[in-house]
Amino acid sequence: MRRRSFVHLALLAAVIAAAVTAVAVLIPWLPVSASRERDRIDVTFWLATGISIMIFSVVAAAILYSVWRFRVHPDDDSDGPPIHGHTGLEIVWTAIPTVLVTAIAIVSAVVLHDNGTTVKNELHVKVTAQQFTWSFQYLDGPAKGVVSPDLYMPIDRSMKLEITSVDVLHSFWVPQFGQKQDAVPGQVNPLKITPTRLGTYPVICTELCGLGHSLMRRQAIVLSPADFAARRWAAGLPGGPTAAGAPPGQPGGGGSGKAVFAANGCAACHTLAAAAAAGKVGPDLDKLPAEAKRAGQPLESFVHESIVNPNAYIEPGFPKGVMPQNFGQTISKSALDALVQYLIQSSKGGGK
């Protein structure tokens, strides 16, 4: 009788395990892997999934079998057998989970170690997060000196990102790379990524960083080593080919106001038709002339002051203290002038 119960239970557990395995395998739970680190994380993920399927099937089968087999009519006043425990059984279900979690812990520790190991010929990139954008500064390699708002990477070469923040906490994540690291003001946190697949992937901020958090997105672009070294992607960027010799942070040649606008992440919060920006956190920059009129200032000085001292005038309907107050320090004077002129030119048409 009891033996037959256990046979039924085992059959039920097998059926559940098969169904759950199908769910685990047929649904693409993870995005495509594009880095060596993600491949290793996936090994841990599937180990945990295998163990979870085992435990889930046994427990779910026991519950379902019990409620089906041992249910009684509401008027049944009998009691169950007075079983108070079974030391052997209790030892078993203490020991088996101990073994399983130990296995996960060992594999995880190995993967964690491998994913943080320094390899030869690493490319170093300083990553600076701020509300609400990223800046990637290449410290060595063919793109040394380039400062980009997007992360360009050569395939199959290990990169060490040195991540920091100038204001609040942010977090760097590319789902296809699997790696994530918070950006913390006052410290530099390393993160290793070795891209293995060409393509463009989202860089997502995953630590709540204020009003523009949802919009703090850039891109990671994996290129062939030749394309990366050719630096065509860096054209127009500070430190890029057209501005050879210019120190980082300085604007490149003509049309540089637009580059300054892009490099400082203005688009995350502001709308500006000329830059294809559609942010809604801050005021619409296509309407700058009207806003300057409301503030009672000439357009040029209004735009300048609104960048370096954003709380001086707050457009009605927008909260105070959201826009970073340090652009006066982080953008050089010539770049700032270029940006102001760019904004004035772009907003003349009123966004049309």
Place this chain on the structure above:
Amino acid sequence: MTAIAAEHGVHMTPAPPGPRGIRRLLAPGYVRCLWTIPLMFGFGAGIAALVRWLEAWHPVWNGTVITTISLATIPLGFLGGIGGFDYWLGYAIGRPTQPEDHSGHGARSWKDYFRVNTDHKVIGIQYVATTFVFFIIGGLMAMLVRAELAKPGGQFVDSQTYNSLFSIHAALMIFLFIIPVFAGLGNYVIPLMIGAPDMAFPRLNALSYWLLPIAGVMFASSVLVPGGGFATGWTGYAPLASHQPLGQVFFNMGVQWAGASSIMTALNFLVTIITMRAPGMTFWRMPLLVWANFTTSLLVVIATPFIAGSQFFAMFDRVMHTHFFDPIGGGYALGYQHIFWFYSHPAVYIMMLPGFGIVSEVISTFARKPVFGYRLMAFSLVAILILGFSVWAHHMFVAGMAPWLRVPMMVTTLLIAIPTGIKVFSWLATLWEGRIKFTTPMLFALGFVSMFLIGGLSGIYLGSVPIDIHASDTYFIVAHIHYVLFGGSLFTIFAGLYYWFPKMTGRMYNERLGKIHFWMTLVFFNATFFPMHYLGLQGMPRRVYDYAPRFAGINMFISICSFILGASALLFLYNMITSWVRGPLAVGNPWRANSLEWQVSSPPPIFNFDAIPTVVAGPYEYGVPGARHAIMADEAKTADSVHAEAEEVRH
């Protein structure tokens, strides 16, 4: 009049006539608040203005400073006004003490539930009713969050409002619902279960309750503050929290009031459980809910001061220009997270262990079997209590803390799966060969075991550092915490409320509505939260009001399911309210359960027992022929003989 009531010299006579005229301004009550609140406000604001004037800081009358101080002084005025401090103040000014003063004990009419009351049964109901008010407010905020997320892009709230909505939702659900509703259920049930006439410190008990609505009003009303409500998530990470609009201070201070309430209640539980057990109620004869509240209370007392500290430091950074967490001033940004999680991880167990206790009671009662491995069940609670303090940094695997901390914290995190696993397997073994009856509390207990299993398994993924690095701060986390706190804690709260509803109200709830409520909740809970695992792994971060268009379909599905899930809560409230008003009268022990609270009338007499019962065996002796848990007073004559008989059966 009962024996205990006579001993306490209390007379349940009609309420004495209330004070009239000018005396109403002096008697404890809401009328007295009319002058105590302005008095305390003026006191705090006056000191602030005086200091600023002496230091020549302008403006002398600073709104931020006055508001911050008022969040401490106005509640004190309120508590003084309603009479929370009267007894102690009287003692302090030398009035004769009345150790047996029971004037504030018991409820004669519904109005007594709105006054300071020292009866643990009244306080228990006050707690549960209040926490459900905040459950509704927090739930409505979740509905707004889901409405906003139904489609990508902004729908009808701006980003500040959205961030406040999910922040206040979480703060209310954690600090004003799950933690205190367990304190409320425990308040009602624990003294009854251990055979005590009340809690050890009834006046402290009353005060702990009245701190709670203060915290809730602070959280909920922060949306009315200029600049909007606090918008940093319930975690309120510095340095973001130090540069937020004024609403953030309402979070910092609300946590203090809720935390103080928790600590006082926990101390009360500890002293009650240690000192007030009935004769024969050894630790190894205590029901597992008592064990659970005992371990939970230890967690609360040890851990809660840390969140109080974290919120004070973050607030000081904001209003006093200190630099605890500000690297520019020499502070340590991650220090906030270390201090915060040193409380907030144990807080997860503060929100889980009482539920474990409830489920042990319910499953044993409705499977008509002793809890399997009772002692190991109690030991596993203690193991979780101890291990719970060694895992906080698993919330910080990607935070950039000292790298060596990651592996040890992963190991301790995974080790917690072992005592948790023991509990799940013991519940299953309790069901095995039982006589299972599907009452609503039993359905919720079984639902809990299943949902908590899923939440526990996703916890294994997150315990593994490499997987956590990928999944941290995504919707996978949102799924995980809701499986633990909704599928886990809330299911046990529902189980407990249905289970003790007859005891608390003296009436039966509607079983059919209860079952519909269970199935609606189970189905739409899973439909709402299970797909979030997928969203998170695929690349949707948490705490965003806008997301990639490719997630639009799933989010719309989740939103629709969440609205039905919200509607199921209304069904529960309807059942509770109508059954309380006109449900059929309940007998003393409708579930034929063994523990002490069921051996008295429903609801119990004012001092719980006619005379303190004598406990003779464990609480779960179902199926043991002739076994008894306790001998009640009216059987005292034959107590000795029954006791001997019970001992004989056991050996």
